[in-house]
Amino acid sequence: MLQQEVEVILMRQLASYLAMPIFVVDPSGNLLFYNEPAEALLGRPFDEAGEMPMAEWAIAFSPSDEEDRPLPPEALPLVNALRRRRPAHRTIRITGLDGISRRIETMAFPLVGQGGRLLGATAIFWDLDSR
Amino acid sequence: MKATLWGTRGSLASAGPETVRYGGNTSCVEVRGSDGTLIVLDAGTGIRRLGAALGAEAPQINILLTHLHMDHIQGFGFFPPLYRPNIEVHIWGPPSLTHDLRTRLTRYLSPPLFPVRLRDLPSRLALHDVPLGGFDVGGLHVDSALVTHPGPTVGYRIRDNGRSLTYIPDHEPALGATRFPWRSDWTSGYAVSHGTDLLIHDTQYTMPEYAEHVGWGHSAIDHTIAFARLARVRRLVTFHHDPSHSDAELDRLLEKAASTGPLPFELIPGMEGMQFEI
Numbered sequence: 001m002l003q004q005e006v007e008v009i010l011m012r013q014l015a016s017y018l019a020m021p022i023f024v025v026d027p028s029g030n031l032l033f034y035n036e037p038a039e040a041l042l043g044r045p046f047d048e049a050g051e052m053p054m055a056e057w058a059i060a061f062s063p064s065d066e067e068d069r070p071l072p073p074e075a076l077p078l079v080n081a082l083r084r085r086r087p088a089h090r091t092i093r094i095t096g097l098d099g100i101s102r103r104i105e106t107m108a109f110p111l112v113g114q115g116g117r118l119l120g121a122t123a124i125f126w127d128l129d130s131r
Numbered sequence: 132m133k134a135t136l137w138g139t140r141g142s143l144a145s146a147g148p149e150t151v152r153y154g155g156n157t158s159c160v161e162v163r164g165s166d167g168t169l170i171v172l173d174a175g176t177g178i179r180r181l182g183a184a185l186g187a188e189a190p191q192i193n194i195l196l197t198h199l200h201m202d203h204i205q206g207f208g209f210f211p212p213l214y215r216p217n218i219e220v221h222i223w224g225p226p227s228l229t230h231d232l233r234t235r236l237t238r239y240l241s242p243p244l245f246p247v248r249l250r251d252l253p254s255r256l257a258l259h260d261v262p263l264g265g266f267d268v269g270g271l272h273v274d275s276a277l278v279t280h281p282g283p284t285v286g287y288r289i290r291d292n293g294r295s296l297t298y299i300p301d302h303e304p305a306l307g308a309t310r311f312p313w314r315s316d317w318t319s320g321y322a323v324s325h326g327t328d329l330l331i332h333d334t335q336y337t338m339p340e341y342a343e344h345v346g347w348g349h350s351a352i353d354h355t356i357a358f359a360r361l362a363r364v365r366r367l368v369t370f371h372h373d374p375s376h377s378d379a380e381l382d383r384l385l386e387k388a389a390s391t392g393p394l395p396f397e398l399i400p401g402m403e404g405m406q407f408e409i
Contacts, residue, residue, distance in 0.1 A: 003315065003322035006277045012317065013307030114226050114283055115263060 007113045008032065008120060021125040024111075027118050029054030029082055041104060041125055043096025054079070062095040066103070081108035082121040091128070103128040132271075132291040132409045134329065135161040138177020139401045141300070141335050141349070141371030142202050149377035154403025156180070157202040158300045158371065160331060164291045168269030172287065172298045173197055177403065178206035185212060193268045195261070196224040197300055198284035199235055207236070208245050216253040221268075225283035226260040233258050261285055279303045279319040280348035288323040294409045297327040297364070300371045305354045306346060312361040324362035328409050331401065332359065334369040337384060352388045359396055368401040 004012075008024070012033045015022035021038035025031055031052045039045050042061060052060070058073035065071055073079050077088035087109040095101045105126040111119040138156035146155035157175030164170070169185075171178060171194045185192075192212055196203060212218045224232045233249065236258070240249040249256070263285070265274045274288040278299055286299035304319040305311040315321045324330055334352045336344060341351035349371065350358070359367040372381055385400045399405075 001316065002325065003276075003319075004317055006279055006319045009317055009319055010279065010307065013309075016309055017307065114228065114277060115260075117263070 004032070005113060005117070005119050007111060011111060011122060015122075021127070023078065023123040023125065024120060025054065025078060025082065025122075026120045027082070029058075029079060029121075031057045032120065038125060041094070041096060041102055041127055043098030043100060049097070060097065064093045066091055066093060068093060077106045077108040078121055078123040081110050081123070082118075085110045085112065085118065132165060132289070132294055132296060133163045134296055134331075134407045134409060135163075135181075136177075136331075136368075136370075136401055136403055136405045137161060137181045138173075138175040138206075139370055139372055139403050140175075140202075141333070141373060143374045144176045144202075144205070145374040149379070152378040152402055153372055153376075153381050153400070156403060157205065158197075159206060160298060162271070162289055162296060164269060164271040164289075166270035168271050169193060170195055170268055170271060170273075170289060173203045173300065174205070174207045174210065175202050176206045176209075179209040182209070182211040187215070190217065191219045191221070191269075194220065194222045195268075195273065195287055196222065197286065197298070198225055198280065198282055200282070200301070201239070203300075204236065204239055208240060208247060213252045213254045213256075216255075218254045219257070220254045221257045221259060223259045223261045225277070225285045226263075227283060231258070232260060274323050276320070276323045279306050281346075284348070286320050286323045288327060291409070295327045296329045296331070296407075296409050297324045298331045299324070300331065300333055301348055302333045303346070303348045303350055303354075304358055305341075305350065306348075311354060312357045315361055318358070318361060320358065321362055324358070324364060327362065327364050329366045329368060329407055330359055330362065330364040331368045331370045333371045334401075335371050335373045340373070352384055356388055356391075356394065356398070360394070364396050366397045366399055366407075368399045368405075368407070370401045372401070 015035040023034040063071045080088035108123040113119045138159035156177035158173040159175045159177030160172040162170040272290040275285045278286040280301045288297045333350045334355045335349035336351045338351045
């Protein structure tokens with residue numbers, strides 16, 4: 001792909017200015033970007049982690065439910081938002097790449113552009129342990 | 132392919148002795164394919180003189196609108212071919228989720244803003260949503276992509292015999308960028324601009340002016356030069372000049388921009404009436 005869709009570019013730019021942790025994926029679920037507040041939760045700067053396929057990020061952060069049972073990718077709000085094209089929400093537990101486990105709320109929504117084009121999905125995280 | 136600039140001014144028609152050379156008419160560019168296909172890019176006030184120059188020729192006219200801001204459609208009512216019953220006019224505009232192109236254009240082409248309604252025009256009008264991606268117009272191929280500007284706005288690349296012209300009159304690729312230019316795949320407008328033979332691009336502001344107009348959808352000259360460098364264009368034509376910029380001011384600004392160092396492309400101050408072979 002020569003260039004990301006303009007809506008995705010603007011989503012990344014918006015995310016880079018916001019103080020909420022934000023995670024952006026493309027229509028195939030490939031990680032495109034997460035912002036600095038998300039770096040604090042995921043335990044690694046995005047510049048070091050880089051873009052990665054869904055199969056990789058969906059397990060890299062060891063997502064589990066609140067009882068510490070591992071969650072498959074299809075149980076994650078971001079994957080649900082992408083596949084069902086509707087917002088999704090869930091409280092989950094993740095382990096950052098720094099090895100620290102955190103309980104977070106995840107709110108995900110699909111990115112639908114002009115003409116109904118599915119451009120990807122975005123998740124907003126809320127760190128429940130620090131509040 | 133040949134292109135003629137009929138209107139180079141941005142935002143508001145700005146006639147006066149101080150804008151004679153660059154021109155006071157708003158956005159309009161005529162493109163002629165090698166097979167004679169006629170494409171008109173935007174219908175700013177410059178389209179009035181184009182209409183007069185066309186005379187009774189051109190049984191089919193294709194008007195590609197980048198967006199529906201007033202300075203890009205204001206010339207519609209003064210385009211003589213629209214009043215000729217034997218002419219087929221195709222108008223293409225960016226899609227909207229709420230109203231079709233006819234409804235949106237009718238907001239202007241109806242009382243009280245204009246005495247003639249769109250539906251009463253005698254020419255054979257066909258209105259189309261621009262397909263995002265590519266489509267053919269006569270013997271020309273058009274690539275289109277949404278670009279950064281308030282409201283749905285597209286940039287066009289027109290291809291003919293291995294050459295291309297890119298037209299992005301209203302564009303703010305630096306919006307929100309923590310550094311600019313940056314990676315090409317994260318730069319608005321890159322896909323329709325890379326390697327183009329002629330880029331006609333927004334250069335509305337100076338850098339201090341841009342700082343006061345972030346989010347208004349336009350570029351500083353420095354941003355456009357950086358964008359053209361990133362896209363590796365062959366020629367850059369400055370366009371959408373700010374209404375407050377006189378000929379003398381534009382000369383000075385472009386001279387200054389050109390003096391910042393050797394440019395890997397030809398920098399051409401866009402003036403009304405200029406013609407380009409592509």
